[in-house]
């Protein structure tokens with residue numbers, strides 16, 4: 001892993017849009033709706049994801065986090081409304097090299113080593129590049145995800161957490177402007193989880209990378225600059241952790257989330273009884 005301080009990064013020193021030529025957010029959604037099979041999975045969402053910050057996408061299992069991420073990276077069908085990513089419509093072909101996306105299921109080859117996987121993806125990403133440059137990138141990302149000591153192990157023989165870190169390393173190869181990570185810390189021990197969150201903050205602070213990270217672990221919410229709290233295909237809150245805690249009079253983001261869920265449920269009941 002890179003040399004990070006042992007202190008977790010403070011989520012209150014975000015890089016805003018300052019210094020960006022266009023000043024547009026990394027993601028802007030208006031009335032974003034997604035239908036999957038017979039169900040409307042996302043229901044008219046409005047939100048923005050600011051550039052150069054870590055935005056957490058949190059909510060219970062099945063609330064639509066992965067679907068929202070798939071829409072942002074352009075792999076989701078039946079998307080309506082407006083969804084702009086890095087100033088272009090989601091799915092625009094030129095966005096492919098500007099976005100890194102890591103799904104929950106690692107997308108790597110089991111019969112190649114971690115290093116061979118990375119070398120292969122690096123060759124696809126920059127065809128014709130000098131092999132010394134490619135190797136340098138591969139060693140960089142191996143170190144970033146703390147896998148240098150396992151670089152020559154077959155991916156199929158790595159643990160689940162190690163395999164997902166190879167997948168993350170693949171996404172880091174292209175130094176993307178926007179990193180979309182679907183539950184990247186699932187199955188990792190507390191030390192690795194802390195180190196990965198430090199890496200995420202370093203990417204935002206030093207490279208200006210925008211990170212959209214899903215999780216259903218509420219303590220990870222405290223590490224984000226901004227939060228999108230989801231429930232049942234809707235966004236309950238789009239705010240900073242501090243503002244959420246203050247607004248709801250809660251001590252933790254988890255308590256704030258529960259407060260908002262209760263308020264939404266009560267509002268739903270009122271609507272039902274006044275019909």
Ligand SMILES: Nc1ncnc2c1ncn2[C@@H]1O[C@H](COP(=O)(O)OP(=O)(O)OP(=O)(O)O)[C@@H](O)[C@H]1O
Nearest residue numbers: 036037038039041060061062063064065066067068
């Ligand atoms: N292929 C599909 N066809 C129909 N419905 C689907 C499909 N995939 C997902 N869904 C439904 O869409 C909803 C949102 O799923 P999604 O995977 O986006 O949730 P999630 O918040 O990422 O969940 P988790 O945290 O468990 O990964 C769920 O209710 C799910 O059952």
